[in-house]
Amino acid sequence: MNPANYIVLSAILFSIGAIGVLVRRNAIIVFMSVELMLNAANLAFVAFARMNGSLDGQVVAFFVMVVAASEVVVGLALIVTVFRTRRSASVDEPNLLKY
């Protein structure tokens, strides 16, 4: 199978993730969209590694997974805390930090 298709799939997944971040209000969904973008990037890395015949891209994919895992820990903790204080998981409501 042509590896370029994987790149296209990666681009589609990334776009879906980005649009999800921009249009959804629920913090959980936004968070999942971010994960989707990260995994789209992972897919692109692996596909490029395959195309170039080197292992660099695959190694980077592992790093991204570690980062994503840590991000989940911090991000979910934030979302839970915000929900506890405000009874809402909307990303638009906590907007006090502004001009």
Added chain:
Amino acid sequence: MPAEGIFSLIWVIIALPFAGAAILLLLGRRTNAWGPYLGIVTVAGSAALAILMAVAMFGRAAESRTVGQDLYTWVLVDRFQVHMAFQLDQLSITFVLLITVVGTLIHVYSLGYMAHDENRRKFFGYLNLFVGAMLLLVLANNYLLLYVGWEGVGLASYLLIGFWQHKPSAAAAAKKAFVINRVGDVGLSLAIMLIFVTVGSVSFHDVFGTVDKANQGTLTAIGLLLLLAACGKSAQFPLQAWLLDAMEGPTPVSALIHAATMVTAGVYLIARSNVIFDHAPTAALVVVIVGCITMLMGAVIGSAKDDIKKSLAGSTMSQIGYMILAVGLGPVGYVFGIFHLLTHGVFKAGLFLGAGSVMHGMHDNVNMRRYGALRAFMVITFVTFVACTLSIMGIPPFSGFWSKDSIIHAAFEQNAFVGALTILAAGITGFYMTRMVIMTFFSKARWEDDVHPHESPKVMTIPLIILGIGALAQGFLMLYWGDIVSWLEPVVGYQEKEVPIPEVLILSLSIGVVLVGAAIAILMYQRRPVPVEAPHGSWLTRAAREELYGNTVNDVLVVEPSLHLTAATTWFDTKAIDGIVGSLASFTGALSGRMRRYQSGFARSYALSMVGGAIIVVLALILVRLS
């Protein structure tokens, strides 16, 4: 000669008053109870040492009288070497005696005069500081150390003129004295630099030994710069304006600093630098001219002032004019300039302390139009004041006669015109001193209502009596018993010239003119009632009351242009510089005010701008790749 025996204590003479000042000023209120006595003891100790040294020096042969004491190397920069070293010779010991003895008397007098002042301790601290600095000035063996003393007395003068600084007039007078003195001090510092560049040393010994090798123009420049310094310190024309305002200080200060010692430092400077002036006749001529102008100006101002202290201040200017004139005459005059300085130091201190005693009994009123008929109420003050007056007028056998007559004679030796001017000034002196005595002690009583004149306490009258005796006997004793001429000759040089006019004629002329001046004063003030309000007066009287417009000249030439310059600079600073900086700041402020609106607080809009930015970057990359 190196310092041995009693002379190894030269540094103690200076250190004692400085130590007194340090204790009084650093320990503060704790010394309130005994501080003034400590102040007197330190100066009296210096006076005792000075007398012992003078006696020891008197016993030596003339050529071994100069003693040097080198304490340590003070400045050592390549060729520039200055030692903390003192030189005690005939000239400096006479000054040391004048400063410490008159200083002790004035310290004692101040004990009574300042008895009710809550800052009495501080006053004595400043007086000690002054005495120490003045001794440093006259004992230094090089110009740089002299300069330290010179600035020290300037500082003490400033502090003491402004001693009652709660009075705005006193604070302003102190500032004025300080600023005008700065002008002179610039002259002295330039002179020292020029001396170092020319000779390669600043010590008196090296400078006077090699100065004849320098060229004429340089020497004249040094001489004129030294004269500028002397003008500032000694209130000579054109830097004379501060002395009359300096009378805002307490009267003992006027007596010690602004009559007897500090204001004569200029005369000391010129007499000490006699070798330089001998080689620069042009500079010496300017010295004589300045002396003549000030001598007449001071006398005219003294004749019109109704404030007893200001009238005496005018007289001081005039008498210092005599001294400056005398030292400008060259070897015929140096000795007599110093001689007059010594007699003047005593009788003028007596006059000021007498004026202080009168003020003490008259509620600190200084207006002579409010005095009158005081002779019966303060007998000791009256008698001593009259003794000092006869002395300053030059009536034989009072001491001023011997010294002033010597100057008049020396002036005739050099130039008949200058001689005639000195006689004229002597006549004016006779007028204003007689006027002062009549307005204060004779004529009718014109006191304010609640004034009860009384004699001052003993602590004030005893110094007056001693100074009065000095005014009577000092001149004769110094001239004939002490032989001042041959005493000072090794240091300042002396030569006598033939005078075309017979001596008897000069003598009778000068005494006659003085008596005429006194007679005019008697006619004007004793025969006629003295009005309490000053009459309008002739143009000369009005001009003299305005100090011959010295302040106006300063205002027009210096103060007004400086104020305009300040205003222009301030305008440039606020409008131009602050304008540029300020508008830059407000522009940045306005810009950031707009920019911060983009911080909306919505996380999703931040995300959108990030995505937008990323898309732009990607598009840019693609476009660059394609092209």
